[in-house]
Amino acid sequence: MLKKQQKCKITPPFWMTLDHLDQLYKNQSAANDLINLNNPQFFEVSYIILNKSPDDLDNPTKLRNLIDRIKDVRQMMILKKLRNNVGFFINHATTY
Secondary structure, X not given: OOOOOXXXXXXXXXXXXXXXXXXXXXXXXXXXXXXXXXXXXXXXXXXXXXXXXHHHOOOHHHHHHHHHHHHHHHHHHHHHHHHHHHHHHHHHOOOO
16 A cells, blocks of 8 residues: 555565575576575465566566566475486385
């Protein structure tokens, strides 16, 4: 409400900077497992701030792009592990 009335400014979290997100993307891309995102609601908080307060951010388009890339890398990692686990289960299942 205050934001709509232009009576406040949203200060993004420390991890919502281009440098930090770029490093996070590089680290996640190089990792074999999911890494800590500094906040359990990382994506939710990011998208709320991007949607409700883009004028308070430095380069919101690049921020959104990096966040989407981090999400994509993590989703592919989860899908790969899921496929491996399902494949392992199917190959090693016993018939009762």
